[in-house]
Amino acid sequence: MIPSDLRAMAEQERERQEGFRCRIMVCAGTPCLSAGADVVLETLRQGIAEGGLDAEIESVATGCMGPCSRGPLVKVRSRGKEIVYERVTSESARQILFSVVKGRRPPTVSPLPPDLPFLARQERVVLANSGSVNPERIEEYVAAGGYEALSHALHEMTPDDVCREVSLSGLRGRGGAGYPTGVKWSLARKAPGERKYVVANGDEGDPGAYMDRSIMESDPHRVLEGMALAGYAIGAEQGFIYVRGEYHLAGRRLEGAIRDAERKGLLGSRVLGSNFNFRIDIRTGAGAFVCGEETSLMASIMGKRGQPWHRPPYPAQKGLWGNPTLINNVETFAAVPAVVGRGAEWFAAIGTPKSRGTKVYALCGQVEIAGLIEVPMGTTLREVVYEIGGGIPSGKRFKAAQSGGPSGGCIPASYLDTPLDYESMERIGTIMGSGGLIIMDETSCMPDVASFFLDFCRDESCGKCAPCRVGTVEMHRLLRRITSGTATMDDLVKLEELCELVGTTSLCGLGMTAPNPVLSTLRYFRDEYVDHIRQRRCTAGVCTIAENPAPGAEGEALLHAMGVPGEVE
Ligand SMILES: Cc1cc2nc3c(=O)[nH]c(=O)nc-3n(C[C@H](O)[C@H](O)[C@H](O)COP(=O)(O)O)c2cc1C
Ligand code: SF4
Ligand code: SF4
Ligand code: FES
Numbered sequence: 001m002i003p004s005d006l007r008a009m010a011e012q013e014r015e016r017q018e019g020f021r022c023r024i025m026v027c028a029g030t031p032c033l034s035a036g037a038d039v040v041l042e043t044l045r046q047g048i049a050e051g052g053l054d055a056e057i058e059s060v061a062t063g064c065m066g067p068c069s070r071g072p073l074v075k076v077r078s079r080g081k082e083i084v085y086e087r088v089t090s091e092s093a094r095q096i097l098f099s100v101v102k103g104r105r106p107p108t109v110s111p112l113p114p115d116l117p118f119l120a121r122q123e124r125v126v127l128a129n130s131g132s133v134n135p136e137r138i139e140e141y142v143a144a145g146g147y148e149a150l151s152h153a154l155h156e157m158t159p160d161d162v163c164r165e166v167s168l169s170g171l172r173g174r175g176g177a178g179y180p181t182g183v184k185w186s187l188a189r190k191a192p193g194e195r196k197y198v199v200a201n202g203d204e205g206d207p208g209a210y211m212d213r214s215i216m217e218s219d220p221h222r223v224l225e226g227m228a229l230a231g232y233a234i235g236a237e238q239g240f241i242y243v244r245g246e247y248h249l250a251g252r253r254l255e256g257a258i259r260d261a262e263r264k265g266l267l268g269s270r271v272l273g274s275n276f277n278f279r280i281d282i283r284t285g286a287g288a289f290v291c292g293e294e295t296s297l298m299a300s301i302m303g304k305r306g307q308p309w310h311r312p313p314y315p316a317q318k319g320l321w322g323n324p325t326l327i328n329n330v331e332t333f334a335a336v337p338a339v340v341g342r343g344a345e346w347f348a349a350i351g352t353p354k355s356r357g358t359k360v361y362a363l364c365g366q367v368e369i370a371g372l373i374e375v376p377m378g379t380t381l382r383e384v385v386y387e388i389g390g391g392i393p394s395g396k397r398f399k400a401a402q403s404g405g406p407s408g409g410c411i412p413a414s415y416l417d418t419p420l421d422y423e424s425m426e427r428i429g430t431i432m433g434s435g436g437l438i439i440m441d442e443t444s445c446m447p448d449v450a451s452f453f454l455d456f457c458r459d460e461s462c463g464k465c466a467p468c469r470v471g472t473v474e475m476h477r478l479l480r481r482i483t484s485g486t487a488t489m490d491d492l493v494k495l496e497e498l499c500e501l502v503g504t505t506s507l508c509g510l511g512m513t514a515p516n517p518v519l520s521t522l523r524y525f526r527d528e529y530v531d532h533i534r535q536r537r538c539t540a541g542v543c544t545i546a547e548n549p550a551p552g553a554e555g556e557a558l559l560h561a562m563g564v565p566g567e568v569e
Contacts, residue, residue, distance in 0.1 A: 001265035002273035003151045006142060009264075013143035020058040022078035022100050026088075027131060029064035029217055030210070030249055031371075032071035036089070037061075040072045043090040047097045057100060063218020065131030067118050068371035075131065076100060084112045084119070117387045118369045123350065125358045126334045127374045130218035135253050138260040141221040147266050149341030150225050153232055154274040157340075162233035163189055166336065168344035170356030175201055175292075175329030176407065176433050176509075178355075178422040181336075184326060187316040188234040191324035196236035198227050199320070199327045201297060202243045202250065205289035206405025207456060209436035211360040212330040214372050216243065216250035219334065220257035224280060226333030228267060229340055231278040234326050239280040241330075242297050245287045254282055289406075289460035293508050294327045296462065307462045308508035329434065331360055351377030355421035359432065363389050365439040366396065375420075382416040385439055396441040400524070404433025406453045406460075407513035409520025410446065429520045445542035446525035447532055451479040453517040457510060468511025471502035475518065482529060485536035485545035492529060496522070 001009075017023065026032075026041040044059050065073045070086035074096055085096055088109070095106035112119065124130070133140040141147070153162050167182025188196065200223060204212040216223060227239045243251045258280050261267040269277045283301050285291045291306040298320050300306040319325025335357060339347045348356045355377035361384065364370045368390030375384065381401055385391065392398050400410040403420075409430035411418060418424050425432050440449070458472040478495045481487035499515035506512045522529060531537050536545050 010142045013139040021056045023058045025060045025062045025075040027065045027073040028061035031068035035071040037072035040088050040093045043093040060134045063130045063135050064214045066371045067369045121388050124374045125338050149337040151272050159233045165344045169339040169347040174331035188324050188326040193324040195323045197320045197325040198230045198236045198239040200241040200333050202330045203285050203292035205292050206436045208438045210362050211435045213247050213250050215334050220254045222334045226336035228278050229336050232276050237277045240283050242283045245285050290462045307464045352421045361435045361437045363437050366441040367439045377421045378419040380417050392441050399440045399442050402438040404431040405436050406457050408433045409516045412524040445540035446521040446528045447482050448542050450518045450521045457514040465507040467502045467505040482532050483543040487533050
């Protein structure tokens, strides 16, 4: 395929789509599927076939539309207008189809208001196609402008130009640390080495997070295009996507996308008629959180035990099989086609001066509408919770938001007006992390929240270094004493000392950041810890204060409250 073929393919697909009177899209993301979207789709398809409507109405299975807690979602697009229906059942799907045919409103199905802030307040760059293209048809991605940035780069830009564009855009890594992407690419480009690699990190082990899963499921070609641009920019011919083992659908869709892209000459040898060769293979993780850490991820790809190693040397200098390796998060790669295609200036104009562009969040927990959102960096937490998320259900009060997973911390109500960007979040003792945002109301107990995350880190510690292996066990034990009302104030002092020790002496990020949920809840909710110890009282009513607490009782409340929409394992 050469660039003119790509344009012809896009044109042909657009014409094909315009040939239909109506396009009915059913969300086939994991949360909607777990709520019954497959039955809805089947009902619609049956209805279309029975009514002989195949030439008029196209049914499409798409990726995530956003408001996952309201799924299954169905979007009807006809004559330039779009209506989204929530909580669709087989019965209401029939009504929707009937309304499309007869041009009348369905009698009992209510659509989401088009100006619903959850939909209207977002700015979708990475998620631009999510929920409106069929992720299993490459033609739809191409018709939406896909692979144009790659074509432009291969034929009109040098690798240095691409690195420069990414640097100028101010894009920073979306996997957690927020390292400038352009700097990383330039380092990998300059690193001496015959053979170089590009790796997409799709391990996503943080509790509550599913941004990367959704991107891979909804728009796999965007990730592939971003990786191919990276390969061209740094001089690599091989890429790997490391996908979390539980993400079966994402893995399947990526596999299909790779095959289709190779068949069309958009990956493989002489991509788009240029001299650039680039292959991508999938590697599946086995569910260890530490394998998301870049050095253990590489160990895992090489078939070794997934344990971190000391840095430096950094992956950009010495990574897979000793060669320079560029590792970025899935969302980071997914932003690149927009950066290269629409230009660095366009991207840099979104967000704040130091945190550019948009960020995808998995908004879950105690909010009216839970789901996947994309907003400009610097949007405040209040806007996210109260405008986009629709506030706290049952008239309860907002208590805190947990961001950044086990490496992050809690944001209390007094900081609701904090802009969500890398610097502001760090200033108040949490991190952006990969974008998991768990909203908690007054029924959450903060020592219990800390205990939940410590329990997670203790379980996921790979055991390579003593501070983390032993320290997380001991910290969790102290937290359990606190939540069960059997701790003394000395235990609290010990806990704080351990936080300092584990944070400063662990080998990798898992141990270094494991104390964060404890430190941030202590910072803002110290009274609750003291109440548990001195008064033997849990004001939120979560902890069972007993002389001999049942093992593993704490944390369960949070697990339940997190309510990640449609989490299917
Ligand atoms: C324990 C641990 C788990 C991590 N898990 C992930 C992950 O699931 N996905 C991810 O992209 N980065 C994860 N990271 C961060 C990666 O090591 C790395 O910084 C990131 O993939 C780089 O991509 P970026 O620059 O695009 O953010 C993790 C780090 C640690 C310490
Ligand atoms: S000291 Fe004991 S536990 Fe540690 S590595 Fe040696 S045998 Fe194993
Ligand atoms: S900090 Fe924890 S996870 Fe990281 S190497 Fe040490 S033991 Fe393993
Ligand atoms: S999966 Fe359907 S809206 Fe998110």
